[in-house]
Amino acid sequence: MNRRKERFIKYLFTAVAFSSLAFLVGIILVLFKEALPIFKTVSPSAFLLGTSWYPTAEPPEFGILPLIVASLWVTAGALVICVPLGVGSALYLHELAGNKQRAVLKPVIEILASVPSIVYGFFGMVVLAPFLQTALDLPIGLTAFTTSLILGVMATPTVASIAEDALSYVPRSFREASFAVGADRWQTLTKVIIPAAGSGISTAVILGMSRAIGETMTVLMVAGGSAIIPESIFDPVRPMTAAIAAEMGEAPVGSDHYHALFAIALILFLITFAFNVAAELISRRYRLKLGQAR
């Protein structure tokens, strides 16, 4: 009797534990189901490589290359900012900050990470964009450049905290061995610690990238919104997430436009999924290498 109850409870927990897998599979199924109908109208290659995104024109055109280029463009710009700043902050926290400093600085990074994206978007729109427009004498302030700046700031704490985790896995003995052969702290850091933590740091960079490319509200408000392939970093752009968020409200359910937006979401999902799996694989190998497998 009692044993039966125990078994029942265990099965219950097992079933519930699979909910996150169920949701992930659910998301994949929904995206495929709602995305695939668009390929009856447009061929996959015309969809991916077409350069005109005029979903509401007559006849409509569904080429999402400008949106993909925009997403990659602003993400690359964000990486230029968040990789040095994030990794640099992690190294500072790990190498230079004493306990008292860490007690203040780690929360600062976590708090920066918890600022809602809508607030970053608002800040970009009312403070940064007008400032850049005047300072750089641009025709408009809402550009790929402005977006990259904000996304870079947003992704910095992500990169910093994951990279700091990676650094903490490097065994003490590595450092001591390096000091013992006469290296100074800087040499130890650049020649021993950073290479040892290398794949952990690349995990941090990949997850930062994933965060930047999937960010929605900020790019929706700051990127400027024009669906053309940018020629300079000071052009307004329309990244994939912004197109979905801006147009889903107006696309009639079941229309080609509606399915096209789901297809964009599917591509976006596959990109971030690939990033996350890559990060997972690299970090597992990394912990094995350092003998910290769990």
Add this chain to the structure above:
Amino acid sequence: MKRKSIAQKIGFAALGACMGANILFLGTILFFIGVKGLGAINWAFLTQAPRDSMTAGGVAPAIVGTLYLTLGAILFALPLGVACAVYLTEYSPKGWIVNVLRISINNLAGVPSVVFGLFGLTVFVKYMGFGVSILSGSLTLGILALPVIISASQEALVAVPQSIREASLALGATQWETIRKVVLPAALPGILTGVILSVGRVAGETAPILFTAAAFYLKGYPDSVFSEVMALPYHIYALMTEGTHPEEQTRIAYASSLLLLGLVLSVSMLAIWLRQRQRKAYHA
């Protein structure tokens, strides 16, 4: 004692500058939104509904809406998340199950928020017929909060010493009794910290509620879980992109941003502080 090399001096200064940049970013955002927002926040702003086509009055319905959505999301995600963490740590399933679940949790955490919105739109709004409502929005936000709650709960459960589990089992308690009466109470503070952390995350999310719950303007307050609802983050977005009085609306958006920022950051700070205290307690 070796003389410090020039490379080391320059390098360390650069690392300090990187760290300083974080403080500068946080300071700049808090400064601009604080200075302009503070002037517009007063009692009426917090307690009244918007008036005169969004150019006057307050944001009370949006505050209430955000509370409902957050509460709903936590009510949904908490039992699922804790159960999942209990299964992973207490019932220690086979290796491949752990791997599959961990990978799916990590990937769920990395799904772009707008994709959650589309999932919610298709499944909750359309397929299940909940419509654009508090219920649809809460469920969508709940799925987004799930990975946060699972990892915090796992951390809390792992920190419970193995010896007290063994003591309970040795007294003849079954595994379920041990989990319910010994392990969960001991892990409760850590789990609560995870809940607070996810409150901060959920309250500030906009993209998942764009098509599942949010309305720009509603007369009065929602009266059931099937009502559309105003929400603070969406309100900021709507003020900046819709309407016909940009100047007045920007002023209100500043105040709303400050309010949201204050809400989310104080919740996060509470969670960070609690977690630090708990980690110290475990190590003591």
